[in-house]
């Protein structure tokens with residue numbers, strides 16, 4: 582559904598996005614992760630048709646995005662910092678959205694008032710930061726978008742409201758195959774929501790995978806031997822991290838659980854544990870692999 586091929590974008594000679602290729606299926610939730618300054622917002626703005634890439638193709642349903650008014654009616658980009666016209670009430674903003682988006686659904690707007698429970702005659706810029714974000718989701722979800730692009734979307738929402746908004750967007754994905762691209766530093770949230778993730782660093786996608794595959798591809802092992810570590814131990818397994826804690830060795834390794842287990846057991850260890858990693862741990866080790874690291878991160 583969404584095909585970005587070899588996309589490149591420079592600002593005054595600086596390559597913010599450097600040859601990115603991403604394919605996203607209709608009805609999926611794609612998590613865009615990455616270090617600060619990796620190029621995530623720039624990539625999302627290119628996808629939303631706000632920035633024109635210097636080179637590469639950005640297609641949604643086979644159509645180019647940039648300056649495509651028809652396509653833009655079906656997608657919404659919710660930026661990390663919101664802007665509303667001063668003195669505009671929720672009701673006035675709703676009328677504005679209604680005039681902009683032919684798919685505006687008034688019934689849904691009225692129904693969502695039960696969720697957000699904010700008086701529609703209130704001026705948006707006088708509301709709290711979190712309430713403004715609620716209004717942004719309220720208006721966005723009432724336009725019934727096919728593609729929802731979210732940049733740090735849940736920041737500022739309280740825990741109950743976060744869950745309500747997550748439920749609403751998951752419902753739209755399940756019921757009408759809305760496609761979501763979400764950039765967030767909250768990896769716990771991404772882990773809950775997304776089915777695919779891409780990790781960006783230095784303007785490039787360094788890893789892109791189905792989340793379940795990614796999680797089943799990286800493991801933490803703890804192992805100890807009675808008579809020292811065998812010379813050829815884990816020679817054939819990509820090691821992302823290694824640390825010695827007394828006689829116990831801790832490894833973060835890439836590969837299938839069955840392959841790793843077989844390799845370790847072949848050396849008859851005295852202690853052996855294989856544990857799954859959280860997305861946050863995977864992120865840290867993958868970033869370390871590309872030279873972006875913190876010390877003593879093993880837990």
Ligand SMILES: Nc1ncnc2c1ncn2[C@@H]1O[C@H](COP(=O)(O)OP(=O)(O)OP(=O)(O)O)[C@@H](O)[C@H]1O
Pocket residue numbers: 592593597615616617618619620621622623624
């Ligand atoms: N309009 C702009 N003009 C010049 N440089 C820019 C512009 N927008 C982004 N950049 C630069 O491009 C790089 C990528 O920025 P971007 O905002 O896309 O990163 P990000 O991955 O969203 O970062 P963060 O997680 O910190 O929000 C940064 O070095 C930034 O300074």
